[in-house]
Amino acid sequence: MNIIAIMNHVEALFKKVPVKELQAQLESKGFQVVYPEDEQDLIKLIENNARICGVIFDWDTYSMDLCKTVNSLNEKLPLFTFANEQSTLDISLTDLRLNISYFEYTLSSAADISVKIKQAVDAYKDAILPPLTKALFKYAEEGKYTFCTPGHMSGTAFNKSPAGSIFYDFYGANTFKADISISMPELGSLLDHSGPHKEAEEYIARTFNADRSYIVTNGTSTANKIVGMYSAPAGSTVLVDRNCHKSLTHLMMMSDVTPIYFRPTRNAYGILGGIPQSEFTKSVIAEKVAATPGATMPNYAVVTNSTYDGLFYNTKFIKDTLETKYIHFDSAWVPYTNFNPIYEGKCGMSGEAMPGRVFYETQSTHKLLAAFSQASMIHVKGDIEEESFNEAFMMHTSTSPQYGIVASAEISAAMMRGNSGKRLIQESIDRAIRFRKEIKRLRTEADSWFFDVWQPENIDKTECWKLDPKDNWHGFKDIDDEHMYLDPIKVTILTPGMTENGELAETGIPASIVSKFLDEHGIVVEKTGPYNMLFLFSIGIDKPKAMQLLRALTEFKRGYDLNLTIKNMLPSLYAEDPSFYKDMRIQELALGIHKLTAQYKLPELMFKAFDVLPEMKLTPHAAWQEELRGNIEEVPLSDMVDRISANMILPYPPGVPLVLPGEMVTDASRPVLDFLEMLCEIGKHYPGFETDIHGVYQHEDGSATVKVIKA
Structure with a gap:
């Protein structure tokens, strides 16, 4: 954090001499000086560069309006203004609370002014750093000799080993200086x-x-x-x-x-x-x-x-x-x-x-x-x-x-904290909404098919969108009004395969195929469902990342429409089993998985699997104790009806249990088992599409077993 922005008007007004003197003094103190062209350029600079630590401007040109604009972005950012003796400082008591320092234009005063600026910037850094982090940084800078844990002693031990030195160089010195023992009293x-x-x-x-x-x-x-x-x-x-x-x-x-x-x-x-x-x-x-x-x-x-x-x-x-x-x-x-x-x-x-x-x-x-x-x-x-x-x-x-x-x-x-934190979250929301609208635009312009977004029709208002019982887009039955709301930054992309009524279409593109394609292009999906993918537009997502995702989705459509081979379109998947995927094309793969999904009547499974839950025969604690006592046996997944499960069973992600320890799947709750069998069947038929299911042990011969309490 060492960049000072000097508005160009300051430089031009005084023929550069006082400002050039100031720039030289600031650079000697380790600051980098940049010159925004105008107020709009400055605002963009502050929004896009968190290392800006101060703004210098001419009061007669920009006055209080600029201060208030900058303050709305970051109320703690130091502002430094130059004013002639003739200038009128028309400011109120409220304005005086803003973080502004006033200087006059004079030659040979740059050294004194640069000291004041550095003091203000140091105070700014001190104000924005929280207490523990500040104390930890101070401790690391002191470089004390310790005779306690951790044994690497601020990284010294790593540098005594060739492998350790590579590890040390990768993470950097401060990582190890700040890795300290709880024995340090000054840190509590x-x-x-x-x-x-x-x-x-x-x-x-x-x-x-x-x-x-x-x-x-x-x-x-x-x-x-x-x-x-x-x-x-x-x-x-x-x-x-x-x-x-x-x-x-x-x-x-x-x-x-x-x-x-x-x-x-x-x-x-x-x-x-x-x-x-x-x-x-x-x-x-x-x-x-x-x-x-x-x-x-x-x-x-x-x-x-x-x-x-x-x-x-x-x-x-x-x-x-x-x-x-x-x-x-x-x-x-x-x-x-x-x-x-x-x-x-x-x-x-x-x-x-x-x-x-x-x-x-x-x-x-x-x-x-x-x-x-x-x-x-x-x-x-x-x-x-x-x-x-x-x-x-x-x-x-x-x-x-x-x-x-x-x-x-x-x-x-x-x-x-403050305006800068609120701005970060608002930018995430705005970026997610722009992305949602772009997907919708591409869908309307597509010559055949394109991806869709799980959201209401009208998203012009920035809000958490209500799941209205009168709407169909959400697909939930008999929901309550004023009860559930969709977060804009959680973007669920829908792939073709299901109708608006929640029924399987004749053809479809399982989302797992798209996820694998995106992974080939350096994009990791948060969660993949049968025909949906979840993307998180966190504060770390910027415009280039969002554009790259859009580009990759359009590239998938192009490859799918051309019906490219698996070898060309999904080389990593092809490498899983070259003999199986030899000469197979992307549309054949999509149709094959889609037909398996249809065979198991996926939409009906999704509703029924949660209408009737498995029966609790033992509490999770009691079931775990039985497992610790060894009172369990392993049986085929298909044989677990009317048996008490010893473990929780859940596909991951999202890590939500379908069967809990101590529960019994009965004929009434059979759809839970059907869903698990469908996931296993897809993985058995198509190499590379195995689902990680906690509590289900999938073997090389394609069989799947679970642990149950001995009868």
């Missing part, structure tokens, strides 16, 4: 929340509108277990979203609790839908408790918000209706909701605290904000017993946390 402790760690958590809580926040260094999978361990003691009953992440199943395997499930929905595409409003009512919950052996009225509930595919709930309705003391919103995929008004009322930290209630929001900071992998946060609104909560926190937290992960979580919060 993540485990007892002291010193800069405590300041960091307080800073994060203020940023995310929480009463209390915790930094978690092993992802939201761990954050979910921490919250559940505290909120649901052994012997209690928990309400769990059936579309939960597998980490919550692991929580129920670890803790002796009885689950009852919110009934989920899916559409024909397999897109995860919401929980109907009726499921949150006391009467429906009481019926489920009465029908579940050993269950009592629950005090802890978990809701996935948003869903993997970007559907938000009206969280105010859930808070007002659901009577549990603890409501846990697993918001792994949406850590940005506090920074744009379109998400108000759709996230866990929206609104005020409610007496006697506790709301949690667990967020994967690394997923859609800028943080290292595994950086996660727990946000709390309401009163918790902090010492007891911290015991649950420490059960799942290493006594040797990686400080780089901790600092990256904190810096992601710093990036979201």
